[in-house]
Amino acid sequence: MASGMPSPRAEAFPIYGQDERSLYSHSQTNGSPGFACNYSQKVDYAGDGGAVEQEQNGEPAKEHYKKENKTKNLQKRRSRRKNESLLSSLCQFIADHQIGLAANLLALLVMTHVSFPRARHHTRKFWRLSYPNSSSEKYALGWDDAFLVVFWLVVFTGLRAIVMDYVLTPLAHLLGLKNQKDKTRFAEQAWILIYDSTFWSLGMYIMCHSDHWLNLRQLWTNWPDREMRGLFKWYYLVQFAFWVQQIVVVHIEKRRKDHWQMFTHHVITCILLFTSYGYHQSKVGNTILCLMDAVDILFALAKILKYLNFQTACNIAFGIFMVVWFGARHVLYMLVCWSVYKDIPKEITYGCYHGTNANLKGPSNVPDHFDHLVQPFKDPQGLVCWNNGIKWAFLATLLTLQVILLIWFGMIVRVALKVLKGGEAEDSRSDDEESDEAHPNEASEKSHSQPGSQRNGSTKHQSFESSPLEEEVGVESINLILRNKSPNNRYRKVGSTTSGVHLPSDSKELLGRIGCDKGA
Secondary structure (H helix, E strand, O other), X not given: OOOOOOOHHHHHOHHHHOOOOOOOHHHHHHOOOOOOOOXXXXXXXXXXXXXXXXXXXXXXXXXXXXXXXXXXXXXXXXXXXXXXXXXXHHHHHHHHOHHHHHHHHHHHHHHHHHHOHHHHHHHHHHOOOOOEEOOOOEEEOOOOHHHHHHHHHHHHHHHHHHHHHHHHHHHHHHOOOOOHHHHHHHHHHHHHHHHHHHHHHHHHHHHHOOOOOOOHHHHHOOOOOOEEOHHHHHHHHHHHHHHHHHHHHHHHOOXXXXXXXXXXXXXXXXXXXXXXXXXXXXXXXXXXXXXXXXXXXXXXXXXXXXXXXXXXXXXXXXXXXXXXXXXXXXXXXXXXXXXXXXXXXXXXXXXXXXXXXXXXXXXXXXXXXOHXXXXXXXXXXXXXXXXXXXXXXXXXXXXXXXXXXXXHHHHHHHHHHHHHXXXXXXXXXXXXXXXXXXXXXXXXXXXXXXXXXXXXHHHHHHHHHOOOOOOOOOHHHHHHHHHHOOOOOOOOOOHHHOOOOOOOOOHHHHHHHHOOOOOO
């Protein structure tokens, strides 16, 4: 159209040629005709058949609808933040009062036992093994075993806090650690070293005095053996309590980047312990626990040497750790899997059994319905079945775990080779290895250069405060802020305290977990 000529559109719709904002005036830029909406005209922008009337101040209805949605979303986010804040405050309260809560619960239990003689039939279940059989000097299984698990969950909660605060943290100071975060890391790893060393030794003692020592075929004999020796039963239930307590720890303490990996690992471990206990396969559970705990001992030892700056000793411990990892988790572990495939059909007569050891009846045909799979947990003396399907489900779970372990070990090998070829890894620490006392400017600079990679609470706080109120902030950031405000945030879960099943997101994080760099 020639310059200066009036637009037919402007003549037909005078408002279009004025300075008023047109709802679809931008459409002319791509060749489509524009048009104007009358102020009283209603247009459906919600997509649900509803109409939004344009504002009298000339604001388009679409913009008005977006602003309303933004306001509603902001209100929802604020409500969600409030709920998360309450949950985080509760978690922080539990984390800061682990000793007091555990002591009060145990004191309440003792007072109830002493003051109410009629309740002693129930209270003694918390610290005594249930279902004793005087004739066989063994113990049967049942739901009353849950009392002992709860008791030791509370004991571990208080004991861990006491040992870390009043024994291991002062020991770290005596050994020359000045940084508070290093002291906390040292205390966490030392606690894991103490626990794993104690229960690995106890597990090895039980296994050495059993019929399945150096004879994997004996893992499956006399099934279903519905009774256990007292020490063995106590060991298994206390191990179960420890892993349940680890699930509590990862929720009440500061979240790490690998929070969900740790949580998943702990849940799977508890499921395996629970199902093996109910299906009377505790002998193989004892074997696998010993294989895993041996590796965790060396891992915790290498981390302690790292914090104490014993470079050569750390390198040696890490080398031994890799050898033991491969031998325990890939050679011996696969022998157990092979035994599941090869020996179970020879040693276990497939079918269903019910009753106690004294009057065990079976085998009978496996029912067609799936209710028999949960019967061992409903009635410990009721129906318990074994067939080829259960065997393959059991084996598939173990092999899935092996795949994860192989991926993990491959990453360890690659990072170890990188360290050997590249010398000292100055910039290899993961975010959770950084110091709390980092300079604010340095922390701010790192937060801009590496967005989303920081786990330092102060950095998160600075980022949050500098943001406008309407900006959406993730739940992780809010949790970190709340937990950082407390000066008593002592117990911080480290990803290395698990059995090594969770996978780090990158090689730098992995290097920070297993490397022995002097700068860490």
